[in-house]
Amino acid sequence: MMPSTATAPATRVVVPAPKRRRRRANPTAAILLILLAVLMLAPFIWTALSVTKPTDVAFANPPVLSGYTPTLEAFKNLWETTYFAEYLVNTAVVAVISTVVALVLGIPAAYALSRFPGYVSAILLLLALVFRSLPRFAVVLPMYDISRALGIYDTNFALAAALVAINQPFSIWLLRNFFAEIPKELDEAAMIDGCTRWGTLRRIMIPLMRPGILTAGVFVFLFAFQEYLTALVLTDTASKTVPVFITTQLGQTLPMLQQAGAAAMLLTLPVIAISFIAQKYLVAGLSDGSVKG
């Protein structure tokens, strides 16, 4: 499937799209799936309920389900008594920087891998796969040691650099599959018209690749936003991220637990918004390229 039929090579015969058969969804299946979706959301809904209860009934056993006045006290507490705002900024800054850098480094590399024939590509891809599966601690503990020696321990920079490297193999792999779908004739045409390789990438490939780049960007952003282990090891107080903050609140007092829940909600809401907006592009993007065998 091509991202856009307007750019299909001339040899392609244009067939009118067959009329989509309107199939009525199977009602039993639909109901089961709705139930499943609700079940998948249950932990999230339950946490939302817990953090909007007054502290004295928030974690009561058996749970109190009615007869209380919902309150946003936990959010207020979170904002006023902890450094949550700072942690949120750290998390966002690290996620954005590492996504941008990962794409800037990954796009040319993935393009080259998709165009350079033969063994080199295959072996590099295999290495990327193996590196993706490494136990995190095998690279993060040495990073901890090195970052202390260099004096960059507990900085956003160190964490972002670590995440770029850790996510690089996956980004390259995903992007490479998208590039592989774009016919090589297009590069040749552009170069005959006087584009350099870089020009071809910038003027022809990147515009064509927009859904693919978006897909890879969303994945890398989410990985960075979610990362717990790396942040736990490479940060202390100054560049602590929200996931690390949330676990430090566990096992403390009930108000602190509620703050953890509130922090979880605040971290989740933007991510949910992204996933709802992006899911259409994700399915389209993924079926366009990445996963054809």
Add this chain to the structure above:
Amino acid sequence: MRRREFASFIGPSLLVMVGLLVLPLIRTVQWSFQEVNYGQAGTFIGLSNYTQALGDPRFGRAVFFTLLLTAIVTALILVVGYLVAIGVNGLGKLRPYILGSMLVAYVLPGVVGAVSFSWLFNSNFGGVLNLVIERLTGQELLWFTDTWPNRVMIIAHTVWHLLPFSVLMILAGLQGVPKELREAARIDGANALKMHLWVIIPTMRGIIGFVCLITIMDVLRTFDSLIPLSPQADAIGNESIMFYVFDNAFRDGSQQLGLGSAVNVLSILLILICLFPFIRDLLKEAKAKA
């Protein structure tokens, strides 16, 4: 593409990966043969760290638990993920809402999802699922201190967290199954089951393999979720390999960096063994293309 162009395109990315992945990895291998502390040069002690790890029953338990979790979760993810993807694919207008709701579990930071999940089961924090299950079965299960109830909860959490990814991938793959193929099979009299078994699944072999691969990788390195879900992981035999490394090599008071590194090297070997079939397939494919 010429060699020099290739090098200039791939150079920056390669530099970052060599500097921040390969070099640290080499350091881990070095450490695994040393008695060493952070910030200091270590002393070579041969294979002691390895013999210590392999002789530690706690490490054996961690390996067993991690492999058990990986096997069960991967099987569940593939079967349930495929069925759900088929269901979602058949949905009309509802589809984006269902898919969006399900994706939430995947995009939540692992640790956050695990905290929320643990609250559903924790009687100390007014959990609701433990109560429902208690009413239904008439017995009180100790979700956090008994080995098997805790395992069931960890398995449920891991499936909950990873299922959306497989649904998304398989759904994307279903879009690539040519309509002609399905129609031809239907004309040849294939029923729904046969259609899936002999037509759709074989055409999606690549994707299903990919989902399997990613799931195995992700479950083998389970770590974050155990912090809220299994506070006494070691005592009840539900500790993962990564948790064992963390406890030995990083947590305050027990910085056995050499031992932790040796376990890291051992788990790399374990992962390579688990991934061997996929690696072999990829190499074969590469050879065919070369």
